[in-house]
Amino acid sequence: MSAEPRTTIDQAEVDRFSAMAAEWWDPTGKFKPLHKINPVRLAYIRDKVSTHFGRDPKGHRPLEGLRILDIGCGGGLLSEPVARMGGEVLGADASEKNIKIAMTHSAQSGVPVDYRAVTAEALAEAGETFDVILNMEVVEHVADVDFFLSTCASMVRPGGLMLVSTINRTMKAAALAIVGAEYVLRWLPRGTHQYEKLVRPEEIEGPLARSGMQVLEMKGVFFNPLQNQWNLSSDIDVNYMALACRPGQPS
């Protein structure tokens, strides 16, 4: 008897996102926190990716010609603005419903993105490779973090980058990102994040290093209630992003 193939899909998680799919592009809906955090993470992506590839971050289309995978793209909140910066974006999500919403939105806005309802393991199996992989707010929702990250890393070309954002598994994150955001402020539906599924920095660094990648920096992202906005921070106890590269020359 053969063993079940290894999968990154946690079906209950994918179903939860599918059930909310109609709200992806509503800035006041269930994905409001992602809309609010978008400016700071898009600026970070633009800066880091364009600088790494020798482009001018202030240029018109600084990501022109780079092949970019947005894994777990949801409704495309990142895929579209990254495509506007010139990236050739493949938006992949395990939920067909999310992909349908993303396709409809991109058809309406006229921003081309190659959306596909596939997993990272299916893309890797098909031999796909990328200059940049955006892995934003997904690791805390998958079935097998190690397999998910190493599969994504295997698709990063020499000289390429991967960005991973998630929530740290700390008491501070439980207080702010779960109790605060889901129960007190009600920014997110209850049950969006489970404490055990949150991901520590070393749990990202480990599989990436074993896949031959080098973590260049970890950056915190913190909500400032006085400014009512998210900013970069040196505190990685709650929300944070990891930037990693595969050594080598970009082709």
Ligand SMILES: C[S@@+](CC[C@H](N)C(=O)[O-])C[C@H]1O[C@@H](n2cnc3c(N)ncnc32)[C@H](O)[C@@H]1O
């Ligand atoms: C919190 S959303 C993040 C959406 C987007 N990356 C963003 O930051 O705006 C997580 C997404 O990951 C998707 N997802 C969960 N498990 C996945 C898997 N194993 N492979 C691909 N996508 C997955 C969900 O369907 C959902 O759309």
Ligand SMILES: [Mg+2]
């Ligand atoms: Mg999340």
